[in-house]
Amino acid sequence: MPEVLHVVLFRWKPDVSSEQLIRVRQALLGLSETVPGILEIRCGENFSQRSKGYQTVLFVRFASRQALEEYLPHPAHRSVVEEYINPVREDSLVVDVEAD
Numbered sequence: 675m676p677e678v679l680h681v682v683l684f685r686w687k688p689d690v691s692s693e694q695l696i697r698v699r700q701a702l703l704g705l706s707e708t709v710p711g712i713l714e715i716r717c718g719e720n721f722s723q724r725s726k727g728y729q730t731v732l733f734v735r736f737a738s739r740q741a742l743e744e745y746l747p748h749p750a751h752r753s754v755v756e757e758y759i760n761p762v763r764e765d766s767l768v769v770d771v772e773a774d
Contacts, residue, residue, distance in 0.1 A: 675738050675739075676772040676773055676774055677713065677735055677736060677737060677772070677773050678735070678736040678737075678738060678739050678741065678742045678770060678771065678772055678773070679733070679734075679735055679736075679769075679770070679771045679772075679773050680732075680733075680734040680735075680736060680742055680745075680768070680769075680770050681731065681732065681734075681768070681769045681770075681771075682731070682732040682766055682767070682768050682769075683720070683728035683730070683731055683766060683767040683768075684728060684729060684730040684731075684732070684759070684763060684765075684766050685727045685728050685729060685763070685764045685766070686729055686730070686762050686763065686764055687762055687764045688764075690762045694762050695730065695762075698730070698758045698759060698762065699717045699730070701754045701757070701758045702715070702717050702732055702754060702758075703715055703716075703717055704754075705734075705745075705750055705751060705754060708748075708750040709744075709745050709748050710741070710744070711736050711737050711738070711740075711741025711742070711744060711745060712734060712735070712736060712745070713735045713736060713737055714733075715732075715733070715734045715735075716732075716733045716734075717730065717731070717732045717733070718730070718731055719731075727765075728765075728767065739772065742770060
């Protein structure tokens, strides 16, 4: 069964503070402690000149597609999205890939 890579690009609202983004990053990284099936999670600032305004990248490696499907509605994930991400997110782009 192939692993799954879940990549999310975030564009933040113009008035977001660096402190808010630190809290977003910490909350996202903390999901590895509460959500089963996460093999690896990383989050960082996009420094590419071709970013099209997407400022932060989340990379999550899952054991399987089923693990990703269980992550999306997981209460810890939903809480992070609702409490930390939605208030400051302008836009996001998601890519899910099965990796051989």
